Amino acid sequence: MAQSAITPVTVAVSPPAVAKLPVRAVAPWAAFFGVLMLVLLYFVGTEQGALSVFSGESVHEWVHDGRHLLGFPCH
Template identity: 65%
Template sequence: MAQSAVPSAGAPPQAQPTPAPLRVPIREVLPWAVFAVVLAAVLIYFVGAEQGATSLFGGTWVHEFTHDGRHLLGFPCH
């Protein structure tokens, strides 16, 4: 005999299984987080400060390459 989708009035409700919380191990995430922070710092340096007295590379090619991004992010350059 098929079971009804609606429990009868006298039947006890069945317990729903609770999902186990997802555990993210810090040791696996930490190297990627450090890499992301270092990469972001290098990108912000090149977009925001790679010109003038703090320039690591001679010439203006880095400045010209990042010129539009510099204005988009609000860094002055002229």
Template identity: 70%
Template sequence: MAQSTAAPAPTTLPAATPLPVRAILPWAVFFGLVMLVLLYFVGAEQGALAVFSGDGVHEWVHDSRHLLGFPCH
């Protein structure tokens, strides 16, 4: 059985190009707004500014409120 002595060709990786801010900014704004809406529902949805009546939202996010340190009862 013959053995090959040829060395494998070196592979080169393509040069990394930085992402432009214009490409990231809309996604950052979108996810920032989503996080603010989630923070509202977890932290404040049950008082005078309640969007939904009843305790439905409060019950869905009850454990999240305690995990994040919001008092609820």
């Protein structure tokens, strides 16, 4: 059998540098999305119930399937 005269070349590759996000830049966005999620959870979970803010059934109809998906009873 013939032997290859070419030897493989190995190159050491360092991982790319990861930029660190400062907490001060992320904190306002995290607070905003946290409040937004709590408002959405309120509308899906309790709106048009005992603590309803809006009268009528419109909000209930908009979030009806999401309410069942998340396990909230509504009727």
